[in-house]
Structure formats: structure tokens, C-alpha cells
Amino acid sequence: MKSKALVFGISICLFYSSRCLAFTSVTKSTSRTSQNIHILQSNSFTTPSSISLNFSNDPKREIDVEDTNVSIKEKITLRQTADVIFYRIALISASSAYAVNQIVALLNSGGGAGLPEETLVALQNNSFLALEWGVLLSALFAPPYLGAITDTNKENDVDNALFLLLNELLPQLAGFAIFFEVVNLVQRNLSDGPVGSTLLENTTSIFISLICLREIGFFGASYKAEAILAIFLCIVLGLNDVIGFSEVALTSSLALCLLVLSFGKVFEPVRDDLEPNKSAFFKEGNLQ
Known part of the structure; x- marks a missing residue:
């Protein structure tokens, strides 16, 4: 200089x-x-x-x-790039597993399309397990924010700081969930009693909603309409015993929202997952 x-x-x-x-x-x-x-x-x-x-x-x-x-501002380390890549791969894997789960469920309800029932049941269970762990790993690999979380910077106002705080809590919550799930798996393998619902089955919708909130905070609500719809569907699924909607329709819609959300991230710049800018690249037509 x-x-x-x-x-x-x-x-x-x-x-x-x-x-x-x-x-x-x-x-x-x-x-x-x-x-x-x-x-x-x-x-x-x-x-x-x-x-x-x-x-x-x-x-x-x-x-x-x-x-x-x-x-200098645009300089991103290799570790930060790896965090973003792992986060997106885990999210794409989770959404793909959910789509497979829904397809197998539809085939199973329609007679199996000539496939053995045992094969369909095993494929459905494995795909749902991949969904649970994919969502959990997505939360675990949530990329950290580049700067400090404050409410004084004009780019990090109070509302934005709440989303950034959620982004910092996601890996910690995922770490606790993994720990308790491992303990639960050990207990299930050692006991001969009936198998109950696992922790992941009860928290998958919660982690999906938290990840969607993170996406809305970083990319803006106008660009993440599928994330808003996914949160709404998770709430409806949690109250479905009272509402009584078709669970197949709700889960299929949720799987479609996750597919759009995850595969859309392929075209998003790496930096946008590290620092929120409300999808400025999309507004400017710059996909680099």
C-alpha cells in the first residue's frame, strides 16, 4: 500500500x-x-x-x-469455508432422506409397487433415521458468525443479534442432543424392555424449526419463504393430534420445503452463511 x-x-x-x-x-x-x-x-x-x-x-x-x-472483509478462512460446506451437505442429506422416507411411505400405502414389505419397512426406518441425524448434524455444523454479537453496530441491531445468538446456541443444543441420544441407544441395547421413542424423534421438528429460523435471520424472510412454511408445518404437526389434518400431506409438504431450502443453498455465496446480509447477492443478481 x-x-x-x-x-x-x-x-x-x-x-x-x-x-x-x-x-x-x-x-x-x-x-x-x-x-x-x-x-x-x-x-x-x-x-x-x-x-x-x-x-x-x-x-x-x-x-x-x-x-x-x-x-480484507471478504477474506474467509479455510476452516470457515469447511464449516459452511459441511452444514450444507448435512442439510441436503437430511432433506433427501426425508424425501425418500415420504416416497417409501406412499409406496407402502399404495401396495408396495411389487417390493417386499420388509424391504419397504427397513428403507422407511433407515431413511427416517438418516433424516434425524442429518438435521442434528446440520445444527451441529451451523457456521459461526464472523463478528461479535452486539446490538450497537448498525449491521447487528437487536433483532439481528437474536438470530445470531440462536446461531451460536444451535451447535451446543445439537451436542447435548447427541450425548443424550448416545446414552439412550446404550440403554436400549442393554435393556430387554419395549423400545420407546428416542430423543431425536421428539426433537427433530424442533431442530428443523431452529435451522429455518437461522436461515431466515441470515438471508431474510422474503428469500426464505419455504423456511417460514416449514416452521408452520412443524407447529401443525406438533398439534396434529388436536387438529386432525392428514399427516401424509403435512409431512410431504415439509419434506418438499426442506428440499427447496437445502438445494437452494447450492447457489448461495459461502459468505452469506457466515454474515447475514438479507440475500443482497440475490437482489443484485450477483451469484459469485
């Missing part, structure tokens, strides 16, 4: 020197030579200060500084 400033300063000095030489040649052809020489000396005396003033206030210089700040 110093070399750029030196080159820029030398160019300005040369520019002013040429101006001064041209001005001297003109003043020699006039009758008021002494007065012009005095003016020239005054200008030459004030030239360093004028150069310094122009150098500090020059718009080109400000653009260079801004460009430097932008390049």
Missing part, C-alpha cells in the same frame, strides 16, 4: 512540476515578470501542503482504501 501511495505522490509532484514549468514559460512573455515570479514562488511554497491536502482528500485514494477494506 505504501508503494502505491509513493507512486501516486510522485505522479502528483510531476503533474504540478509540469504545471509550474508551463506557467513559468508563459510569465516570461508578459510584461509583469516580477509579479508573476512572486506568484510562482508563492505557489511553489504552498505546493507541498496542497499536495498533502489533495493526497488525503483525493477520491481515488478513498476508493483505494475502500477497496482494501472490502478485500
Whole structure:
């Protein structure tokens, strides 16, 4: 940066020197030579200060500084990029497993399409297990926010700070869920009693809702309409015993929302999962 400033300063000095030489040649052809020489000396005396003033206030210089700040701001480490990639892979895997689960459920209800019942049941159970662990790993790999969570920065107001705090809590909640699930699996393998519902079965909808809230906080509600619908469907599924809607329709709609949410992230910049900007890349048409 110093070399750029030196080159820029030398160019300005040369520019002013040429101006001064041209001005001297003109003043020699006039009758008021002494007065012009005095003016020239005054200008030459004030030239360093004028150069310094122009150098500090020059718009080109400000653009260079801004460009430097932008390049520093956009610098993302390999670890942060890996966090985003793992998060997206886990989310895509979870949504794909949920879609497979729903397809197998529809085939099973329609007669199995010639497939053995044992195969359909095993495929449905395994796909639902992959959904549970995929959602849990998505929460565990939620990329951390690049900056500090404050409510004083204009880019991190109080509302945005709540989403950022949720983003920090997601991996911790997933870690607790994994611990209790491992303990539950050990107890199930050691006991001969009936197998009850696991922790993941009871918390999958909660983690889906939390992940959707994170996506809304980072990318904006207008760009994450499927996340809003997914949260609504999770709430309805939790109250479905009272409401009495078709569970197949609700779960199929939820699986479709997760597919749109997860595969849409393939086209999102890596930085947008590290720092919320309300999908500015989409508004500007910049997919880089």
C-alpha cells in the first residue's frame, strides 16, 4: 500500500512540476515578470501542503482504501469455508432422506409397487433415521458468525443479534442432543424392555424449526419463504393430534420445503452463511 501511495505522490509532484514549468514559460512573455515570479514562488511554497491536502482528500485514494477494506472483509478462512460446506451437505442429506422416507411411505400405502414389505419397512426406518441425524448434524455444523454479537453496530441491531445468538446456541443444543441420544441407544441395547421413542424423534421438528429460523435471520424472510412454511408445518404437526389434518400431506409438504431450502443453498455465496446480509447477492443478481 505504501508503494502505491509513493507512486501516486510522485505522479502528483510531476503533474504540478509540469504545471509550474508551463506557467513559468508563459510569465516570461508578459510584461509583469516580477509579479508573476512572486506568484510562482508563492505557489511553489504552498505546493507541498496542497499536495498533502489533495493526497488525503483525493477520491481515488478513498476508493483505494475502500477497496482494501472490502478485500480484507471478504477474506474467509479455510476452516470457515469447511464449516459452511459441511452444514450444507448435512442439510441436503437430511432433506433427501426425508424425501425418500415420504416416497417409501406412499409406496407402502399404495401396495408396495411389487417390493417386499420388509424391504419397504427397513428403507422407511433407515431413511427416517438418516433424516434425524442429518438435521442434528446440520445444527451441529451451523457456521459461526464472523463478528461479535452486539446490538450497537448498525449491521447487528437487536433483532439481528437474536438470530445470531440462536446461531451460536444451535451447535451446543445439537451436542447435548447427541450425548443424550448416545446414552439412550446404550440403554436400549442393554435393556430387554419395549423400545420407546428416542430423543431425536421428539426433537427433530424442533431442530428443523431452529435451522429455518437461522436461515431466515441470515438471508431474510422474503428469500426464505419455504423456511417460514416449514416452521408452520412443524407447529401443525406438533398439534396434529388436536387438529386432525392428514399427516401424509403435512409431512410431504415439509419434506418438499426442506428440499427447496437445502438445494437452494447450492447457489448461495459461502459468505452469506457466515454474515447475514438479507440475500443482497440475490437482489443484485450477483451469484459469485
